[in-house]
Amino acid sequence: MLKQALADVRRRAVLDAARSAFFDLGMEKTSMREIAQRAGYTVGAIYSYFASKEEVYGALLSESLERLNAQVQAALDGRTGAVEHVRLAATAFFDFYRENPRDLDLGFYLFQGMNPRGLTPELNEKLNARLRDALQPIQDALQALGLPPKRALEEVTALFAHTVGLLVLSHTGRIRMFKQASQDLFDTYLRQLLGRASGRGGSAGEA
Numbered sequence: 563m564l565k566q567a568l569a570d571v572r573r574r575a576v577l578d579a580a581r582s583a584f585f586d587l588g589m590e591k592t593s594m595r596e597i598a599q600r601a602g603y604t605v606g607a608i609y610s611y612f613a614s615k616e617e618v619y620g621a622l623l624s625e626s627l628e629r630l631n632a633q634v635q636a637a638l639d640g641r642t643g644a645v646e647h648v649r650l651a652a653t654a655f656f657d658f659y660r661e662n663p664r665d666l667d668l669g670f671y672l673f674q675g676m677n678p679r680g681l682t683p684e685l686n687e688k689l690n691a692r693l694r695d696a697l698q699p700i701q702d703a704l705q706a707l708g709l710p711p712k713r714a715l716e717e718v719t720a721l722f723a724h725t726v727g728l729l730v731l732s733h734t735g736r737i738r739m740f741k742q743a744s745q746d747l748f749d750t751y752l753r754q755l756l757g758r759a760s761g762r763g764g765s766a767g768e769a
Contacts, residue, residue, distance in 0.1 A: 573611045575601045577625070580618040585664065589619065620685050626665045627692040633658045634696050645756060647703035652755075655696055656725050656748050663733045669693065670726065697722060707759045717755060724751050 579600035583592040594615055598605045612618045637654035638647060659666040681689070697718050704714035725748065731737035732744035 569611075572601075572603070572607075576603070576608050576611055577618065577622055580615070581622055581664070581668075584619065584622075585667065589615070616681065620681060620689070623668055623689055624692070626662075626668055627689060627696070630655070630658050630665070630669075630696050631692060634699060638699060644703040644706035645760065648700050648707075648756060648759065649752060651697075651699040651703070652721060652725075652752055655700075656729070659725075659729050660732070660744070663729075666726075666729055666733060704759050708761070709759055717759065721751070721755060724748075 580597045634654045637650040701718045728744040
C-alpha cells in the first residue's frame, strides 16, 4: 500500500510538471526531459509511468474531463424535474470551465492551436465521448420536456458553442470590448433555451 501511495505521488508530480510545461512551452516544444526536470526526476523514472508526452497529455485531459463529469453529476444529485436538470447541468458545465480556465485551454487544445495534435484517433474519440457525457443530461432533459432527439441535440450543440465562446471571450478579456459580462449572457441564453424547450419561445414539437 505504501509503495502504491508513493507511486501515486510521483505520478501526480509528473502530471503537474507536464501541465505547467505544456502551458509555458506548448505541446510541440515540451519534451519528456523538460517534464522530468520540472518534476525533479530523471527521464528514465517518468518513462515508468508514461510512455510519451502524448500519453501524459491524454492523462491530463482525461483527468480534467472526469472532474467535469463529477461536477455535473454532483449538481444533479437528488434533483428531479427536467427543467431543473437542464438548468443545473448547464450551469455546472459553465461554472467548471469558468472557475478552471486552464482546463478550458486543455479541453479545447487552445494552447496548441485548437488542434488535438499528438492524440491517437482512438484516444481523441474516447476523450470526446467523456465530454459528450457531461452534456448528455441536458440533452436527456430537453427530450423529457418534449423536444425531439434531433432538436434536443441541436439545442445542446448551440448551448455548448455559446458557452465555450463566452468563456473564451471572458478568459481572454475580449468580452470587455462589448461591455458585457459572460455570466449575465449565459444566464440569458439559458433562460431563452428553457423558454424554447417549454414551448414559450418556439414550438418544442418541431421535428
